[in-house]
Amino acid sequence: MIKFLHTADLHLGKVFHEQSLIEDQDHMLSGLIEILKDESYAALLIAGDVYDRSVPSPEAVELFGSFLVKLKRMRPGIEILVIPGNHDSPVRLGFGRELFAGLGIHLAASAADAEKPVVIENGGGSCAFFLLPFSGHARLTAETAARLEEARCLCAASGIRHSVVVAHLFATGGSETGSERVFLGDAERIDMGIFAGFDYAALGHLHRFQRAGKNGWYSGSPLAYSFGEAGNEKYVLAVTPGGGTAENGKEKAALVEPLPVKPLRRLVRIRGPFKRFLSPSPDDAELLDARNDYLEITLDERRFAENALALLRKNFPFLLSINQEEAFAALEKTLRVPGAVSARKDLAGSFEDFLRFLYGSADGAKAALFRELEREKEGENP
Template sequence: MRLLHTSDWHLGQTLHNYDRSWEHQCFLDWLVETIVAEQADVLLVAGDVFDNANPSAQSQRQLYRFLQQARERAPWLQVVIIAGNHDSPGRLEAPSPLLQVHGATVVGSVARKPDGEIDAGRLLVPLTGRDGAVKAWCMAVPFLRPGDVPRIEGDGDPYLNGIAALYRQAFDIARGRCAEGQAIIAMGHCHMVGGEPSQDSERRIVIGGADALPASMFDAALAYAALGHLHLAQRVGGQEHLRYCGSPLPLSFSEVNYKHQVLRIDLDGARAAAVTPIPVPRAVELLRVPEAPAPLSEVLAQLEALELPEQPQHARPYLEVRVMLDGPEPGLRAQVEAALAGKPVRLAKIEPTRRITTAAPADDALTLDQLAQLKPDDIFRRLYAQRYGEEAPQEQVEAFAELMLEDAQA
């Protein structure tokens, strides 16, 4: 049996206010073609399908259209989707009866029995081959909140202990249902100990002080763990069968040189025989000019010399401009935009880095009475001197005074 592992699509995400629906559609179209080319039997989507809990109608249509097209092109395909911390469990699960027609099973939340006990058995999804026989069992565990897990007192954090207990409970049930030669697959959306986050693009999962989960919560007999949440593909604890596949699209400029991927898992009976990365083509490029922050004059010269092929608006690369400043530069954006005039690029971000000189305090600490007598422009002058090591220019002081006047009249 062959599986494809993907996660963190973040449908509906914008990059510095630029719509990315075309890029997402390019990925989904590529994924359908990859499913067919790789003859995948199962697609595992490990959470954060949408970028927020209230996705747009367009984002939802993209998901449903993908499932329809994947089913048409690969009628044998089985899809298992879990909710991530960005998803609304109820919204994701709502169309489940219709999605099952397209071979998709969605697990958004943890079900409970009438007596209130957690129904871990509902998390298990049988994975069948093209002959209809069960080849593996999938523990489809969505992002877990404190109310989703049993409360386990004792050493360590009760929330983390509860998560580990729920995974163990689901694994024990799966092992009881397993016939000889059937594999057990885990899906989860969580932060594992030692996991490397992607700078600027991930929301930390911290609940009650709990941050990361140990790899030891997965039983040694597990064939593979398909994880979501971290946007960089990586092994957990250096183990080949415990994997984050990463996001298929770059979600911040920190990923400008990173190669995104999905993972192909080939099962041989009860074990994963091979895990193979499949690179995801990038529909829209990310550019950083310059590579490292430089003085404004150098940056403007590089921007003016920038040569790019003409492309439609939706396919033009995103640009982050990195500039080193000695002090405030009120006309920075206007100068950058002028240097880019007529060029087929989308200015997404200007990242200023300032050379900060902290002046030694000239006076003793002010008393409360002295602080009360300070006027706003006095505070402005003091802060400017502390940050830049020199007196504030008169035009800056006048601009600040004008802002204060407008605020008072508003």
């Protein structure tokens, strides 16, 4: 039997709240290399979004290049199969692909590439891999899938036992995390029935690990890329086509084993009053644990904490985001008070109210400056 590792949505070069994630991604790729030391893996599949941008940063290109070199030096026989996702430029990602194919690095760049499968054979069997680059159009994808099905039947007739399709798409019924870029709405959703003939569909695009239809699986991104994913376990998938149990008396399904990915730094969300974070108590285990994590703090007070990010970063060097939505909601309410609306006639008075709301009192110098500016403005428009 043929076993491979399935991942997707690496988003190399991603900058998250102004923080480069290159170190985290380097750590994650080292983890993949550790897993792939096991010679029972015949291939690595990357189902799109290798990079975060169609013009990736030099650091991202360097990172992916050195990953390929390290992996191939360690396991010269391993096949590496890559498709472009919606974040990748197929041409840039596919640079030198005719040369790389000879080294067992298969970079799909067009739908035409998809019809020529990469066939992997070892002592235990054979499997044809069809690499389908991202298209974003459900109708085009369905047309290509029909041609792939013909090619798959030819493979099966020639004795190739198993077949896998690698695709980057939004399967009908899938659930998002908030870090995908979804733009066409329903028009780009794909019914997984179009890949029913394959043993396994290795999917990318949705960042949450999930099953899609009978034979489709999203590995999910190996790292969390939005605070909405804080606390979600991340995986890469060890897959053996035909290695699972038979369903409904039919041919055996693929065996899918999720392997947890341990990130260099977690993404963590914590709520509390400003004081909790400014002078953390030594008994506050949740806070102490999060000290070296990427942190989003939600301040649950009605009063604004000024300059909060800079002040709290002294305690939490990887604090990336501060959420003061309660203070904003309170402010909005204040501005909706009838008195506040009629105060339009007295702009300077409203400004003083606003200062009082923010800081508890109005700074006389700021209020005076405001009145002066207001007078100047009136002078311009008699």
